[in-house]
Each structure stands twice: as structure tokens, then as C-alpha cells.
Amino acid sequence: MRNKFCVKCGTEKNLVNELCLNCFKEENSLLKNLKEIKILICDNCKKYMNKNSWREPFSNDHIKNIKKIVSHLLEEKIVANPKAKLKEVNADVNVHESAKFTNGSLLNVEAELNIVGVIGDIEMEESYNIPLKVRFSTCNICKKKGxxxxxxxxxxxxxxxxxxxxxxxxxxxxxxxxxxxxxxxxxxxxxxxxxxxxxxxxxxxxxxxxxxxxxxxxxxxxxxxxxxxxxxxxxxxxx
Ligand SMILES: [Zn+2]
Ligand SMILES: [Zn+2]
Known part of the structure; x- marks a missing residue:
């Protein structure tokens, strides 16, 4: 009889590992952690730094480019809970309107990360607000050019x-x-x-x-x- 009650909050419900569904979701998350993300973009050609080299930009438009780069890097830096299986990862990226895209500027970007996945047979959905900084500099090729x-x-x-x-x-x-x-x-x-x-x-x-x-x-x-x-x-x- 006793194990019908959630060990954490005491409600009487169907239990998963001795926890009610709410408490289970509180105690278990899809995401284990997020590796630090450093975002560096060339103010001139819009290439971005990843794994120590400059990568081709996604778009010629600064804002579109930043959004794509941030989503791309976020997806790469996610470390999932080893017990979880991720089904969907979406990042909604917001660039402040006052943004400047010149060499030396530092930009605040907010990303909302939405993750859908399962742990065992429990469906879970989580969202995280991630503040990020995007730094603008000039890449080595553009430096030579200029x-x-x-x-x-x-x-x-x-x-x-x-x-x-x-x-x-x-x-x-x-x-x-x-x-x-x-x-x-x-x-x-x-x-x-x-x-x-x-x-x-x-x-x-x-x-x-x-x-x-x-x-x-x-x-x-x-x-x-x-x-x-x-x-x-x-x-x-x-x-
Ligand atoms: Zn509970
Ligand atoms: Zn460049």
C-alpha cells in the first residue's frame, strides 16, 4: 500500500520509480548540461568560428546568419541525460534590435531552447532560456584583405x-x-x-x-x- 504514495510530495497516484509524474519530471531532465558556447562572427564576411576554424556563413543577412549559427551551435553543445532519448531540439533565437555588427561589438542574444524526448516511456518536454553573447571580430582572411x-x-x-x-x-x-x-x-x-x-x-x-x-x-x-x-x-x- 505504502508505495502508492509519491515519496516526494505524498500524493496518491500511479508512480514511476516511487514518484508521481510531476515529481518524476522535476527530478529527471532531458538535458544533462550545455557546454559553454562562444560565438565569434567575422564582421565582414560573416563566417563563424567553430572548432578552431572559420566556417561558411548561413546567410548574407547578419540577423538571419546569427540565428542560424546560434541554433546550430546550441544543437551541437547539448549534452543529453544518458537515460533520455531526444526526439526534437528547436532553438528560437532573438537578436536585440539595437544590435551592432562591427568589429569589437558584443551582442546579447537570447535563445529559447525547446527539447522533446523520452525517459523510459515517459514523454517529456522542456524549455530553457539561454542568454548568450556573440562577439564580432575580423577573420584572418578579411584582415589580410583590408x-x-x-x-x-x-x-x-x-x-x-x-x-x-x-x-x-x-x-x-x-x-x-x-x-x-x-x-x-x-x-x-x-x-x-x-x-x-x-x-x-x-x-x-x-x-x-x-x-x-x-x-x-x-x-x-x-x-x-x-x-x-x-x-x-x-x-x-x-x-
Ligand atoms: Zn510527487
Ligand atoms: Zn571574414
Whole structure:
């Protein structure tokens, strides 16, 4: 007779593990915990940081993008109660209207997490209000793009409009940025953001326009104790 009463609140009901349904739900939750979520978004290209690398954005619209990123990361960071089986996870994300999306801004975002699942054969539904902070910064690719940063100088000798145009178009399709183009008496000097890509481009010019490519390097600094080189890639058209 005694075990007909809930051990917690004393009501007389059908019991699950000696608890009434209400008390069972209070004592057991679908969610074990939520890992800390750090949200970092590039103010320029809208990529976001996840597992130490920059991921493609979900949308070009900042608000839509933030909402998707937050839901995505929330779903990833959920740690379920090992006894529970989750059936549905939904996140409703609210971005404050006063939000600014520039480098250095810190945004308050509220997420309402709804989880449906079962523990044993008990259906459960839970919701959580999760305040989050979204930080805006500039990703490493955009940093290079926006400054005078360059790793390679591509020289084109002699001046040739066709080659210059080809180089500009090529850069648009790759993660390769032109920080400046200098018109010299004997040709063009094009300052490029990535050495490896610049080298590929030099070899491509050689095949496409029939010429010679030579490369030289100069130390210009140290990073993590290692010398960093700047390369000069010279392309000379055959006459
Ligand atoms: Zn109870
Ligand atoms: Zn970026």
C-alpha cells in the first residue's frame, strides 16, 4: 500500500520509480548540461568560428546568419541525460534590435531552447532560456584583405594589359587579394596576400601566356620563432 504514495510530495497516484509524474519530471531532465558556447562572427564576411576554424556563413543577412549559427551551435553543445532519448531540439533565437555588427561589438542574444524526448516511456518536454553573447571580430582572411598585408610580389614584365586583367580576374575567384598594383616603367608589380596562391598563379601565367617565371625570397620577419619570407615572383613574357 505504502508505495502508492509519491515519496516526494505524498500524493496518491500511479508512480514511476516511487514518484508521481510531476515529481518524476522535476527530478529527471532531458538535458544533462550545455557546454559553454562562444560565438565569434567575422564582421565582414560573416563566417563563424567553430572548432578552431572559420566556417561558411548561413546567410548574407547578419540577423538571419546569427540565428542560424546560434541554433546550430546550441544543437551541437547539448549534452543529453544518458537515460533520455531526444526526439526534437528547436532553438528560437532573438537578436536585440539595437544590435551592432562591427568589429569589437558584443551582442546579447537570447535563445529559447525547446527539447522533446523520452525517459523510459515517459514523454517529456522542456524549455530553457539561454542568454548568450556573440562577439564580432575580423577573420584572418578579411584582415589580410583590408590592409597592406602581402606575402608575395608578382612582377609582370613588360607591361601587358591582357596579363594584368587575367591576374585580377584570377584573384577574384580565389582566396587571393591584391593589396596594391604599382605601375613601373618596365611592367607591373602586384602585391598579393598568399604566397602559395601567387606561385600557382605564376605557373599558370607561364602556361597561358608563354613566358618565364623566376622566384626569389626575402626574410621580412618572424612568426612563432620562424623566419617568414616574402616572395618575388617575376613573370617575363617571351618576345
Ligand atoms: Zn510527487
Ligand atoms: Zn571574414
Amino acid at each position: 590592409s597592406n598585408y602581402y606575402e608575395a610580389k608578382l612582377q609582370i614584365r613588360p607591361k601587358n594589359e591582357k596579363v594584368l586583367k587575367f591576374v585580377k580576374n584570377y584573384c577574384k575567384t580565389k582566396n587571393l587579394f591584391i593589396s596594391k598594383v604599382i605601375e613601373e616603367k618596365y611592367g607591373y608589380d602586384i602585391y598579393l596576400s598568399e604566397q602559395k596562391e601567387a606561385r600557382n598563379l605564376g605557373n599558370l601565367l607561364k602556361r597561358k601566356f608563354n613566358g618565364e617565371v623566376t622566384e626569389s625570397k626575402k626574410i621580412f620577419g618572424k612568426r612563432d620563432g620562424q623566419d617568414i619570407f616574402r616572395a618575388t615572383i617575376a613573370f617575363r613574357l617571351e618576345e
